[in-house]
Each structure stands twice: as structure tokens, then as C-alpha cells.
Amino acid sequence: MPTVRTSESTFIGHPDKLCDLIAGIILDDLLVTDPAARCAVEVMATKGRIIAAGVSTSLEARDGNESAFVLTGAGDQGTVYGYATAETRERLPLLLVIAHDICKRLDTARVDGVIRGIGSDGKSQVSLRYDDDGHATDVEAVVVSIQHTKDTDLEELRRQVTNLIITSAFVSTVTTFGPG
Numbered sequence: 001m002p003t004v005r006t007s008e009s010t011f012i013g014h015p016d017k018l019c020d021l022i023a024g025i026i027l028d029d030l031l032v033t034d035p036a037a038r039c040a041v042e043v044m045a046t047k048g049r050i051i052a053a054g055v056s057t058s059l060e061a062r063d064g065n066e067s068a069f070v071l072t073g074a075g076d077q078g079t080v081y082g083y084a085t086a087e088t089r090e091r092l093p094l095l096l097v098i099a100h101d102i103c104k105r106l107d108t109a110r111v112d113g114v115i116r117g118i119g120s121d122g123k124s125q126v127s128l129r130y131d132d133d134g135h136a137t138d139v140e141a142v143v144v145s146i147q148h149t150k151d152t153d154l155e156e157l158r159r160q161v162t163n164l165i166i167t168s169a170f171v172s173t174v175t176t177f178g179p180g
Contacts, residue, residue, distance in 0.1 A: 001132065002129060002130060002131055002132060002137070003129070003130050004127055004128070004129050004130070004140045005093070005095055005127065005128060005130060006095070006125060006126065006127040006140075006141075007093060007095045007096040007099050007125070007126055008099055008123055008124060008125040008126070009096065009099035009100045009102070009103045009123065009124050010103060010122070010123045011103050011106060011107055011120055011121060011122040011123065011146070012103075012107045012120050013119060013120025013121040013122075013147070014120075014121050014122060014123060015045040015121070016123075018045060018050075019042075019043035019044060019045050019050075020043070022043045022050065022052065023041045023042065023043045023052070026039070026041050026043075026052060027039050027041060030056060037056060037057060038056065038057045039054065039055070039056040039057075040054045040055050040056070041053070041054035041056070042054055087136070088173075094128065094136050094173070095126045095127070095128045095136070096126075097173055098126045098169055098170060098173050099124045099125065099126045101169040101172065101173055102124035102126070102142075102144065102165055102166060102169045103122075103123070103124050105164075105165045105168065105169055106118070106122065106124075106144070106146065106161070106165055107120070109160075109164065109165065114164065115157070115160050115161070115164065115165075117148050117149040117151070117152040117157070118146050118147065118148050118149075118152070118157070119146070119147030119148060119149075120147065121146075121147040122144065122145050122146035122147055123144075123145050124142070124143065124144045124145075125141070125142070125143040125144075126139075126141075126142055127139075127140035127141040127142075128140060139170070142166055144161055144165070144166070146161070
């Protein structure tokens with residue numbers, strides 16, 4: 001049965017990037033002291049506050065107990081899963097590679113001044129339709145959310161993002177990787 005799959009990526013200034021960095025440091029630090037440790041860590045950021053949440057089993061809690069540092073959650077998150085695929089050279093799903101490429105291109109356009117009035121916080125979301133054999137067949141949706149100044153002309157920004165970023169990301173990715 002054909003399905004639609006969605007993936008997202010974030011810009012360099014998105015709080016998720018900082019949260020991922022903090023979670024990685026927590027995990028790395030734990031694994032240095034205990035290579036057999038298991039850890040589930042989630043980091044959340046809000047105005048002036050960073051919250052690290054999760055559970056770990058390590059040398060400090062070896063008697064079958066778990067060490068819980070904070071137990072909380074985020075209500076706006078979907079189910080996250082990962083897998084390796086032959087769709088791309090990176091072994092990542094095509095839709096994720098395209099989402100990453102859109103973000104990289106927007107980060108570069110902001111830094112180089114190609115698109116003016118945009119900030120470093122934002123994300124892209126790509127949804128592709130897949131056939132019964134698991135091959136991408138159609139673009140279902142592309143969503144780009146980007147921080148911008150108050151005086152930004154939204155229609156001009158939409159045109160620039162569509163023409164300079166999204167179209168070139170799809171052309172570059174599909175040309176480079178191709179189907180199957």
C-alpha cells in the first residue's frame with residue numbers, strides 16, 4: 001500500500017540543535033566512565049531554561065536500579081524512528097536528506113546575505129509519497145518555517161525560499177542520488 005512519510009530538519013539556530021549537543025555531551029560523558037551504560041536522554045529548552053530528562057543505567061546504579069535525572073515530556077512531538085536505507089549515499093531516507101539540504105541552503109543564504117531579513121531559527125519538513133516497493137514517487141508537501149524580521153515581505157520571502165532553496169535542493173538531491 002502506498003504511504004506518505006515525513007521528516008524534518010532544523011536550522012543552525014534552532015533550539016533543538018543546542019538540545020542535541022547537550023544530550024550528546026551527557027551521553028558521551030556517561031560512556032567515558034561506563035562503556036556499558038544505557039541512557040535515554042531528552043533535552044528541552046525554553047526561555048532561559050534548559051531541562052535534561054531521562055533515565056540511565058550505569059556504574060552508579062548497577063544493582064538493577066535506574067538513575068532518573070528528570071522525568072518529563074514534550075506534548076508536541078511525533079514518533080521518531082530511524083533506519084538505514086539504500087535510497088541515498090548517506091544511507092539516510094531521501095526525504096531526510098532533502099530536509100537537511102533545505103536547512104543547509106537556508107543557513108548559507110542567511111550568512112551570505114542572499115536572502116535578507118531571515119534569522120537562524122527555523123526548520124524544514126518534507127513529506128514524500130512512497131509506492132508499494134518503497135520508492136519515492138511524489139512530493140506530498142514541503143513546509144519551511146523561518147524566523148524573519150517584522151518588515152519582511154512574506155510573499156517575496158516565499159518566492160525566494162521556493163525558487164532559490166527548495167527547488168534547487170530537490171534538483172540537487174534527486175540528480176545526485178537518483179532513484180533506487
